[in-house]
Amino acid sequence: MGTAQPQTNSAVAAPQRDDRLRERVLRTLAIEAKGLAALCAAIEVELGDAVEAAIGLIEGARGRVIVTGMGKSGHIGRKLAATLASTGTPALFLHAAEASHGDLGMVTPDDVLLAISWSGETAELGDIVHYARRFAVPLVAITSSAESTLGRAANVALVLPRVEEACPNGLAPTTSTLMQLAIGDALAVALLERRGFSASDFRVFHPGGKLGARLLKVVDIMHQEAEMPLVRLGTPMSEVLIEITGKRFGCCGVVDGSGRLTGIVTDGDLRRHMSGELLVTPVEKVMTSSPFVVDPLELASAALGLMNRRPIPITVVFAVADGKPVGILHIHDILRAGVV
Incomplete structure (x- = not known):
């Protein structure tokens, strides 16, 4: 008595083309x-x-x-x-x-x-x-x-x-x-x-769903005030590392006496300046001057595009108004908000 062979998906005939339909x-x-x-x-x-x-x-x-x-x-x-x-x-x-x-x-x-x-x-x-x-x-x-x-x-x-x-x-x-x-x-x-x-007006009536997410601005999802990793010019790198570790953005902004953003310290800067003297080095000797920033009123989707189009794509960016940092935005914040 023979054994029945199991049917496979390949045995299902493809539907015939109906030109009249x-x-x-x-x-x-x-x-x-x-x-x-x-x-x-x-x-x-x-x-x-x-x-x-x-x-x-x-x-x-x-x-x-x-x-x-x-x-x-x-x-x-x-x-x-x-x-x-x-x-x-x-x-x-x-x-x-x-x-x-x-x-x-x-x-x-x-x-x-x-x-x-x-x-x-x-x-x-x-x-x-x-x-x-x-x-x-x-x-x-x-x-x-x-x-x-x-x-x-x-x-x-x-x-x-x-x-x-x-x-x-x-x-x-x-x-x-x-x-x-x-x-x-x-x-x-x-x-x-x-x-x-405008698109901003449109978002007022479309706060939910994918469309609402696409119309989110940087200010809507950025981290502000005490959440921002910031130090002043002249700060030794030992304190900068504590700030970077405590805020967990993998970077730290550097401001002058008037609170204007003048630089940023990233993991790349740390690797380039790694030495026995790093911890006592003032931050301005290590930081990257004139960092890339975005406007807090920029659409988050546009900010993401700008971050990805950098010569070396970046994952975090400061939002700056009148030269002063007002927030920081990580690419994960954009993804969590459903912008893409």
Whole structure:
């Protein structure tokens, strides 16, 4: 009676290439790309003035951007509200159906309403449109029909070009929602640039996760005050070695009488000056003058890049402001913070 041979991974057949499936995927992307191209062409001609007007209206608002929509347009609206809020334009999403049951109380005359509806005839938006007219709340519409109820009610109508949906039945919103998303992102980025929204500002709204770590500054993670290994000019090397050992950064900064950083002692300096007289040698005879330093307001990721690009990469650096050391940063601090 024979023994069954165990199966190995090599016995698992590789999936066969399905060219027709790939063609369908590429067809979808090609159709959607044509939609974006049509949107760009429209902005260069007839839609450009409306885009500028919408940006001006939002920029001039004293309140927030209230984004609303239903169905797939509503999902796009949620994303757009989040993008605006995270890039310096206060915004929130208002569910069109819930608005009719009390949530219209979120909207004030200081706000700007941004309503998204491909047809412009979404029934659930009726109460919001009426509210905007009654209380003179500025209304920006993203729609495909200027003559729709929404388009005619809006102070500014961003009329998107009618294009082919990627759905072969022409029913599922695909190309249309992609254009809604794209015009929304374009508004958010234009407002970001108009407001001078910087990477530092961005970090205020993104303190968590990998993105927040990438935006950390040297001052956020550096060691300060008593943690810094520092000695004054004239200090004998016997005391310098105690300072290096006690602070455990493998180096020691040297300051003058006014507290300005004038040098640094590293393990390389110790090896180069190793002799029987080392312990009684004044630190200025051993230190490396004019050490490499960073600005405490520099991004930690940028500081890491500078450290790695030195002729001989370094693992520790002093942060200096007005010539005086205000902190010390080790490469391990950067790694622990998740900057890379």
